[in-house]
Amino acid sequence: MTSTSPHPAQSGSVDQRTWQALSLRWAALHDAAAAVAALAGLAPEVPEHAVRAFPGLARDAGARRFAAVEQGVADIAAIMQPGLAALLAVNARGQDARVPALALWQEFHAARAAVLGLVPAEGTSRRSA
Template structure:
């Protein structure tokens, strides 16, 4: 019998002694920290590519808050996607810096990594659910929903 809890075990033991809410809060905090680190790494890649600094759009800057309020499967997918992108950026930035220390021009490689980062970030941001529709509609009136 394994002492490692399975991923399907939703008990407190599977969360390392944390309650479900504490475990969720920890995951959200990890996403927030990784997201900030990713944006900082992206700026370093932009600089290596010779691109100017950018203004971060609200939907990118505020993504951790959007996904936190969504919870559920959105949070699960976001955690995986942010972790995957962090791994790519860590390895990519390390390779770029290594090339630079050896005197190589890494600007083309940096531009390619930047484009990959930009595409991945756009896909991750799409994981956030759409904002709640606040228009007034009669409950259960499907014709109004389809026409809207």
């Protein structure tokens, strides 16, 4: 997938609208992950501070890192959207979706950890979460 960012990767700051769009996509991914967790029979995740604050940290890390984060978030969405649709279809047929849901949950966590690793975790966010 390609980045949908309207700013060039070499610019120094991130446009407010672009940052807000990433924040919304990040939240939507976690909503999807919560549905996957429920299908896997897992307790709801309580996101850590680093996860909640991540969009702001990505914004403050500069445009180059932000562009990499946007790509990573798009890649996670590309996994989660069809995966969740398939799980819902399995569940709608009355079949047990726990095992494939757990596999998607684990894939989400691994991909999210990789994206979180693109940005320093502490000390650069201009806003508090």
